[in-house]
Amino acid sequence: MSQTTRRRATERAAERPAAGGRTGIAAGLDRRLDSFVAASARFDRPFRRFGAAGVAVGAVLGLAVVGATNGSLAAAALILVVVGPVTYGLGLATAIVLDRETLIFLHHALAVVGVAVAAAATTGAEPGPLLAGTGVALMAGSSIGRLGCLAVGCCHGRPARHGVRYPMALVADGFPAPLVDLRLRPVQLLDAALTAALAVTGGLLAISGRPATAAVVMAAGYGLGRIALQLQRGDRGRRLLGLDHVQWTVLAIAAWLGPLVVW
Numbered sequence: 001m002s003q004t005t006r007r008r009a010t011e012r013a014a015e016r017p018a019a020g021g022r023t024g025i026a027a028g029l030d031r032r033l034d035s036f037v038a039a040s041a042r043f044d045r046p047f048r049r050f051g052a053a054g055v056a057v058g059a060v061l062g063l064a065v066v067g068a069t070n071g072s073l074a075a076a077a078l079i080l081v082v083v084g085p086v087t088y089g090l091g092l093a094t095a096i097v098l099d100r101e102t103l104i105f106l107h108h109a110l111a112v113v114g115v116a117v118a119a120a121a122t123t124g125a126e127p128g129p130l131l132a133g134t135g136v137a138l139m140a141g142s143s144i145g146r147l148g149c150l151a152v153g154c155c156h157g158r159p160a161r162h163g164v165r166y167p168m169a170l171v172a173d174g175f176p177a178p179l180v181d182l183r184l185r186p187v188q189l190l191d192a193a194l195t196a197a198l199a200v201t202g203g204l205l206a207i208s209g210r211p212a213t214a215a216v217v218m219a220a221g222y223g224l225g226r227i228a229l230q231l232q233r234g235d236r237g238r239r240l241l242g243l244d245h246v247q248w249t250v251l252a253i254a255a256w257l258g259p260l261v262v263w
Contacts, residue, residue, distance in 0.1 A: 026162040033164040040151035050148030058141025062133040071129025132211035135218035139199035146192035157185025158234040194225045223250040
């Protein structure tokens with residue numbers, strides 16, 4: 001982003017009118033977001049810390065859902081064993097292709113779901129509880145992991161009147177220098193709220209005896225939400241017909257699985 005682009009983005013954000021009493025609330029949120037970023041900077045690699053916490057919490061909740069729905073805990077344990085090498089290999093391959101370390105949640109989520117389907121087919125376990133548990137694990141894990149994104153500025157939003165602001169110190173870790181000290185939409189926080197809500201909804205549906213419905217609701221809810229959230233991202237990259245690769249991926253999956261779900 002050039003200095004001219006930065007200046008125009010700042011001017012557009014500043015020209016947006018404040019909305020009455022909501023100004024104080026938004027300013028308070030700005031301060032809390034800044035405090036969160038500053039507090040996270042005291043720790044080494046906060047992104048990985050939040051990511052590890054998300055994996056641990058997601059695994060526990062996923063196993064709990066599988067157990068509560070009378071699913072196969074042996075198959076769930078197999079998923080946990082296989083998922084590590086698979087996601088690590090995917091991350092390594094992505095880093096080689098893109099020539100930089102990056103983590104695209106949607107790609108890893110698809111890999112984890114693929115492992116769950118393979119585990120169900122291999123062990124003969126009922127797929128509904130396994131997919132529901134996997135969905136809850138992914139949603140809960142992502143909700144915590146996105147806080148790591150918020151802490152370091154990856155997956156950031158577009159310039160806005162209110163939002164999170166990142167310091168120059170994060171440029172060394174890959175944050176774009178032209179966006180330093182600009183207010184950006186806290187898309188990571190919105191994503192965390194979305195996935196937390198889906199984890200709770202999916203878990204409640206699953207333990208009420210509808211694990212397959214829970215899996216579909218979580219998949220559809222995240223897909224639709226992610227398409228909308230991508231529109232607010234400031235790092236969308238290349239686009240085709242106005243949509244980026246994440247949005248096209250979600251649409252392709254919906255086109256493939258939609259008829260199967262209806263059937």
